[in-house]
Amino acid sequence: MDQVDEKIISILREDARKPFVDIAKSVSLSEAAIRRRVANLIKTGSISKFTIETSIGPQARAISLLSVDPNSPTAEVSSRLRRLKGVDSIFEITGEYDIAVIVSGSNIAEINSTIDEIRKLNGIDDTNTVVVLKTVR
DSSP, X not given: OOHHHHHHHHHHHHOTTOXXXXXXXXXXXXXXXXXXXHHHHHHTTSSOOOOOOOSSSOOEEEEEEEEEOTTSOHHHHXXXXXXXXXXXXXXXXXXXXXXXXXXXXXXXXXXXXHHHHHHHSTTEEEEEEEEOOOOOO
């Protein structure tokens, strides 16, 4: 990946629907060259998905740090977490905790319900949850 690819990724992070013609103008290349580069970035895994953000949907978010029982494989616990409603993202991490989970819901009660379900999972020893007050972009 070169500086042009990094610039293309930066533009797409801001607006994943930005037309290739506009991107081409920004980096002084042809539209066809941008199409090839984006296709290559997808093929190599540098771009894994395109996504959207909406102003509707979950109004509350939390980050929950989880300790996994040493006798429970972390990957298995992560797999079980994926099935829970309200779990957006799962990160296996190092440090005091083993897993970080991003939870969302339309209100705090929904988040609390999801956290209660997480605590019931086999292999979860402890949780430490913080509510997100504001997202800074």
